[in-house]
Amino acid sequence: MYEPFYRNLSFTPYTSYLGVGIGDVARVKPALAGYIPTKTEVRGGVHASSGPPEHFSWTLSDRAQLNEKHCELLIPVEVGNQPWEDLVVRAATYSLGLFCAVPLRQFSLVLAYHHADRHLRFLVYHSGGLTASTPLKIDDRDDCKEILRLFSAILTWRTRGDAGLPEWCDHAACCLPREDGGRETKLGIKEVLQSTLAVRGRRPEIWRLWARDGAFSSDVTQGILASKKRKSEEATASEGKRTKLDGDDTTLPSDTGTTEFSSGKLGAVRGISTVQPAAISFQQSKVRSIQQDIETLSNDGDIYA
Structure with a gap:
């Protein structure tokens, strides 16, 4: 059985600013942080982490890699009640940080949640623009199925390439x-x-x-x-x-309103819109x-x- 690339993917609230800014952008503070625990232990056959991290960074230094309380930010989550246009722009700042950490990545995934409407969106930023799901209401039965389908697809990613990262280069x-x-x-x-x-x-x-x-x-x-x-x-x-x-x-997008990315690992999702560059x-x-x-x-x- 293969081991998922995002094995033990976890999310935790985060109330601090990331250590460094991004270009001309000041330090950012995601509401939730998606990460992989640096240390896990087996308790009764179940993997349990040693607790949520205290610090997150876009990339980890050699010293930070030795600290189990310091993790790399993999999937930022933006939470707010502003119009979706504003949430998408704010989420793009986190996408910029992911591209700054790995400039040659093909895409970056950021989640955005509108807590007033209880809507969740999966935002995929790439060279051609933005591919986004429609707002998925977390207390709607059909939308919950779509949310679970998307998370299940993410957990089937096997390689760096599936996650949008270059497989031929590690920037060293x-x-x-x-x-x-x-x-x-x-x-x-x-x-x-x-x-x-x-x-x-x-x-x-x-x-x-x-x-x-x-x-x-x-x-x-x-x-x-x-x-x-x-x-x-x-x-x-x-x-x-x-x-x-x-x-x-x-x-290229068809007229069905669905799309796939990363070698089809995301799968077709109802209501997804996409923008693609010309060849x-x-x-x-x-x-x-x-x-x-x-x-x-x-x-x-x-x-x-």
């Missing part, structure tokens, strides 16, 4: 494909030259990479070029049919220019990606 190192299709090459991230913080639209990053063994292999560059060529060919072939987002395809085709001249730039920058033993 990354794996690049080889041209011959063999085992990928693992490179360390020597320096972040450019990082873009945004919720909607492109979030390009430029890294300076290095071979961990100190020796530079020419087939690393060839692997990058092969990956660039493959992605450009896929984007051209998918124009008007499917959209490629960070190497994963997302089905982008790369000009061959632009691809050749990128390849020439990579070859030039690679002469000093480092790779830029």
Whole structure:
């Protein structure tokens, strides 16, 4: 039996501000925090946590990882009685924090609850905009079924990719494909030259990479070029049919009012609306220019990606 990626997912009220701000945004304070307990123990065959955390952060330092009372914020929950337009904007601030922690993630999930109307919404922020469920009333029988279906889908996520996180990079190192299709090459991230913080639209990053063994292999560059060529060919072939987002395809919305994300792990939910970006085709001249730039920058033993 597989182990869910969000195993032992828990939620707890949180009344303190997160330790750091996000860009130009001041520190934020979610009403509820979704997290995975850092320490669990078995009591009578049931996993029980050692108690709710005292602190949350977007990312954990090495020191914080040793503290069982300090956890990473995985799913923020915004609670209020303002109009939904305002709640969605406030929830976007938490989404910005999730993208700041992992800039290459495909999407971020934030929950919003309107306590006056007793409505819960699942908000998925991604490069194309926002995909959101309709307001689901927590004391309505049919809406409760939809809420349970969504949470059940989240608990079936198996990998980082299912949760929208990059599987080929942990922001300390990354794996690049080889041209011959063999085992990928693992490179360390020597320096972040450019990082873009945004919720909607492109979030390009430029890294300076290095071979961990100190020796530079020419087939690393060839692997990058092969990956660039493959992605450009896929984007051209998918124009008007499917959209490629960070190497994963997302089905364009149909007229049924339902959608799926993360390889279908969310499932079809009644009344979900979605906004998707149009497919982008790369000009061959632009691809050749990128390849020439990579070859030039690679002469000093480092790779830029």
